[in-house]
Amino acid sequence: MNKIFLSHSSVDKDYVRPIAMYFGNDRAAFDEFTFESGMQTITEIFKSIDKTDIFVYFISESALNSEWVKEEINQAQEKLQDNRQKLSQIFPIIIDENIKHSDSRIPSFLRTGMFAYNLRHINNFRIACKKIESQLTLLTMRQNEIFSLKYDFFYGRDLEKKAFKDCFEERTIEGKIKHIKCLVVSGIDGIGRKAYVRGTLKDTGLMEKHYFPSVISLDKSEGIEDFIIKVSDLGFGEYTIPDFQTITALDDKIRILADLLITVQKYLEHITIEDHFCLIDETGSFKFWFEKALEQINNQIVLSVISNVSLDAFRYRRHSYIFHCSLEELGASDTVGFLRTLSKLNDVPFEENDLDAVAPVLTGYPPQVVYCTDLAKENSIKFVTNNQYLVSEMPNISSGKMIDLVIETNLKDEYFGFLAFLARFGSTPVGLVNLVIEANNNYKLILSKLKKFNICSHTGATGEYIKLSAVIRDYVQRMNYELTDDIKSILSDRIIQFHEEIQDPEYVDFLDFSELTYLIKENLKQGKTIPERFLYSTLYVQTVLDLYNERQYNRVIEFVESLKTRSGFMYLQEEIQKNIQFYYCSALARKRSLKFEAEVDFFHAENDYYRYNFLKGFSARLKGQYARAERYLNNVLRKNFNHHNARRELVIVYTSMQDYDVALELAKINYHRSPENIYHIQAYFDCMIRQPKSKLDNRAIEGMLNTARAVQRNKPAEIYYQLEAKAAAFLEDDKKRSIDFIREGLKQFTKSLYLYRDMFDIYKHFGDVKGMEESFSLLKEKYHDGHDDQKITVFYRECYLSAYKGNSLPVLKLKIQSNQDLPDEAKSTLLSNIERIYSTVNK
Numbered sequence: 001m002n003k004i005f006l007s008h009s010s011v012d013k014d015y016v017r018p019i020a021m022y023f024g025n026d027r028a029a030f031d032e033f034t035f036e037s038g039m040q041t042i043t044e045i046f047k048s049i050d051k052t053d054i055f056v057y058f059i060s061e062s063a064l065n066s067e068w069v070k071e072e073i074n075q076a077q078e079k080l081q082d083n084r085q086k087l088s089q090i091f092p093i094i095i096d097e098n099i100k101h102s103d104s105r106i107p108s109f110l111r112t113g114m115f116a117y118n119l120r121h122i123n124n125f126r127i128a129c130k131k132i133e134s135q136l137t138l139l140t141m142r143q144n145e146i147f148s149l150k151y152d153f154f155y156g157r158d159l160e161k162k163a164f165k166d167c168f169e170e171r172t173i174e175g176k177i178k179h180i181k182c183l184v185v186s187g188i189d190g191i192g193r194k195a196y197v198r199g200t201l202k203d204t205g206l207m208e209k210h211y212f213p214s215v216i217s218l219d220k221s222e223g224i225e226d227f228i229i230k231v232s233d234l235g236f237g238e239y240t241i242p243d244f245q246t247i248t249a250l251d252d253k254i255r256i257l258a259d260l261l262i263t264v265q266k267y268l269e270h271i272t273i274e275d276h277f278c279l280i281d282e283t284g285s286f287k288f289w290f291e292k293a294l295e296q297i298n299n300q301i302v303l304s305v306i307s308n309v310s311l312d313a314f315r316y317r318r319h320s321y322i323f324h325c326s327l328e329e330l331g332a333s334d335t336v337g338f339l340r341t342l343s344k345l346n347d348v349p350f351e352e353n354d355l356d357a358v359a360p361v362l363t364g365y366p367p368q369v370v371y372c373t374d375l376a377k378e379n380s381i382k383f384v385t386n387n388q389y390l391v392s393e394m395p396n397i398s399s400g401k402m403i404d405l406v407i408e409t410n411l412k413d414e415y416f417g418f419l420a421f422l423a424r425f426g427s428t429p430v431g432l433v434n435l436v437i438e439a440n441n442n443y444k445l446i447l448s449k450l451k452k453f454n455i456c457s458h459t460g461a462t463g464e465y466i467k468l469s470a471v472i473r474d475y476v477q478r479m480n481y482e483l484t485d486d487i488k489s490i491l492s493d494r495i496i497q498f499h500e501e502i503q504d505p506e507y508v509d510f511l512d513f514s515e516l517t518y519l520i521k522e523n524l525k526q527g528k529t530i531p532e533r534f535l536y537s538t539l540y541v542q543t544v545l546d547l548y549n550e551r552q553y554n555r556v557i558e559f560v561e562s563l564k565t566r567s568g569f570m571y572l573q574e575e576i577q578k579n580i581q582f583y584y585c586s587a588l589a590r591k592r593s594l595k596f597e598a599e600v601d602f603f604h605a606e607n608d609y610y611r612y613n614f615l616k617g618f619s620a621r622l623k624g625q626y627a628r629a630e631r632y633l634n635n636v637l638r639k640n641f642n643h644h645n646a647r648r649e650l651v652i653v654y655t656s657m658q659d660y661d662v663a664l665e666l667a668k669i670n671y672h673r674s675p676e677n678i679y680h681i682q683a684y685f686d687c688m689i690r691q692p693k694s695k696l697d698n699r700a701i702e703g704m705l706n707t708a709r710a711v712q713r714n715k716p717a718e719i720y721y722q723l724e725a726k727a728a729a730f731l732e733d734d735k736k737r738s739i740d741f742i743r744e745g746l747k748q749f750t751k752s753l754y755l756y757r758d759m760f761d762i763y764k765h766f767g768d769v770k771g772m773e774e775s776f777s778l779l780k781e782k783y784h785d786g787h788d789d790q791k792i793t794v795f796y797r798e799c800y801l802s803a804y805k806g807n808s809l810p811v812l813k814l815k816i817q818s819n820q821d822l823p824d825e826a827k828s829t830l831l832s833n834i835e836r837i838y839s840t841v842n843k
Contacts, residue, residue: 329364721745
């Protein structure tokens with residue numbers, strides 16, 4: 001068992017004692033526990049240090065002036081430098097608001113050495129407990145691992161760094177300095193946004209060389225309350241969830257956030273925020289409350305926001321306190337220089353001829369260079385130069401392919417379960433991760449490998465959280481990876497324990513914020529009563545979103561209606577109300593509820609054009625009313641063509657009506673925007689294979705097939721059988737192979753309406769009327785099982801089958817023309833196709 005030594009001044013006993021009590025005598029060396037009254041001597045103290053793994057140094061005015069504490073820290077430094085000693089780490093915590101981490105009385109090796117990044121102000125002993133606990137857990141997980149001094153490595157980006165320096169030194173027309181408060185760095189995941197922030201601020205002297213900013217993550221479903229609590233959790237405040245029962249006005253919350261950021265500025269700290277549409281929305285605009293908070297803080301850099309979305313330059317050009325930089329791939333010379341330097345640091349130096357060999361396949365994507373170096377370490381430089389295709393393909397590896405590359409077949413279920421576990425949290429506390437590892441040691445190996453491939457990483461002030469890559473998390477959630485039984489049992493026990501001990505502050509106060517919100521949400525989703533003091537606005541949104549994504553539509557309806565009955569809904573902020581109402585209406589639409597029309601008028605009254613028209617179109621599509629669906633969805637796209645949900649729904653409408661030419665361009669945009677989304681792959685593939693062979697994008701087709709194959713290797717998926725079957729039929733004209741794929745898929749997915757639909761289309765492609773009859777009978781049976789949204793799909797195929805069987809053409813025409821769910825243009829196209837079939841059959 002790892003142990004801590006609590007070095008402090010006697011004046012600070014009230015702060016340190018609760019920490020010692022939390023860890024207990026077995027895990028903490030604290031004078032009141034360890035030494036008998038009057039028996040404390042420097043020799044005994046040194047012996048106690050010898051038995052500990054982490055030396056916790058509580059820095060205050062009294063401690064800095066205490067000769068006793070100075071002796072302890074000097075002894076700890078000596079022990080730390082001696083590899084034969086047990087001591088592994090010094091963990092300093094500043095507990096006095098008047099002390100800055102640059103204070104010359106703090107030992108220089110803590111201020112400027114490799115431990116300097118650990119210097120943090122923590123005013124709340126509860127937060128200190130969490131941070132120390134995290135360090136103990138990290139130590140347990142990292143024991144026997146070799147630490148590298150390469151953590152400060154950064155290469156290139158000279159032009160981008162110069163852009164910041166020029167902006168920082170620029171003056172207004174009046175000659176005043178343009179004070180920057182916030183950096184916004186946009187670009188794709190892996191492009192080096194956080195490294196750019198550190199490198200740029202260090203090069204301009206605004207950040208010490210060995211300093212690493214605290215990192216927090218904010219998701220789309222989170223809001224200002226989450227931001228406040230996460231900044232507090234870093235040690236800059238004491239705000240918790242119950243505080244927001246009395247703090248309800250948005251202006252008050254903005255003031256609190258600004259005050260917290262001013263506190264961060266006071267201690268010369270910096271926070272990096274990994275933003276996933278919480279602070280910057282998809283249009284590149286700041287949230288109102290964030291912009292107002294920035295206006296109120298001091299003229300000093302305090303935040304960097306890492307985003308996938310570029311800031312709207314036109315809108316924010318007058319905001320001199322914001323610097324925005326969009327990072328692209330590295331230039332050719334920087335890329336080669338990056339590989340040259342990184343390979344030397346990893347003891348696999350690429351010589352000039354080696355660099356010349358691989359340079360043509362390098363794209364400037366930093367993870368590709370890291371991957372190239374790792375390949376050389378694991379194999380050899382010659383292996384890399386002889387297998388350049390591996391390096392070349394790396395930037396195009398999808399999440400499915402990446403997971404397929406990482407997992408070991410004999411541990412597949414454990415990999416999927418562990419990924420599902422991490423995906424449930426925005427940031428997972430390392431204490432909880434370690435609990436899972438203790439239950440099954442295979443997870444330690446899995447975590448190590450996931451970190452190695454940058455699928456997940458440490459985040460937080462001191463690395464106390466594990467965070468999945470946003471792209472991987474999205475993929476895991478879409479693929480519905482399931483928890484393993486052992487992880488499910490651990491989480492279930494904690495959910496039950498939370499409900500039983502929710503009134504015990506000693507229990508609740510020591511829960512990490514991310515775990516606390518998870519436990520609250522899970523209890524709410526199960527319909528359990530949670531005290532009002534734990535409920536706040538964005539938690540409602542997150543609970544509704546989780547239930548909706550888990551397809552628990554009835555629970556969404558019950559939860560929101562219960563919230564409205566308790567009058568809790570009317571007191572929520574306007575944007576929170578809109579988000580909750582949106583998912584409520586979406587759930588009503590999916591359940592074909594008669595309440596939908598009345599509830600969707602909420603957006604009509606609020607003059608929310610996009611949400612109103614989208615939801616009306618979505619509901620019409622689910623009912624198979626494609627004429628209405630097309631009209632409403634086009635209303636959205638005429639005003640905002642980048643509304644990707646409307647594009648997705650319209651593609652479904654057009655492909656269901658088999659209007660593949662009209663759907664093609666929309667499907668192509670959707671696919672290239674999100675090439676790992678299986679629904680976008682399916683739609684674009686369906687459109688593409690119906691094109692003339694001269695217009696086929698064979699590279700895209702092969703990419704989609706490879707993604708489907710990677711998905712199938714990880715977890716059986718309908719899309720694999722659908723794409724393989726249609727490729728065999730429409731591209732290779734191999735009827736037997738295509739039908740074999742469909743039948744194989746039906747063994748796995750016995751209730752799949754989509755496989756029977758594709759079976760019909762394949763038989764139709766080959767003019768096999770008997771096959772069409774067989775598959776249509778099964779398709780219609782599945783349709784009657786509750787697939788109301790597929791009635792147009794069934795209607796089209798019924799018409800085609802009637803035409804192939806030679807049924808009365810006038811009757812069939814009348815049937816098509818009288819269909820109220822189809823647009824007139826779709827009816828005309830269908831009639832033309834039917835007439836073509838009649839003319840072919842009757843030849």
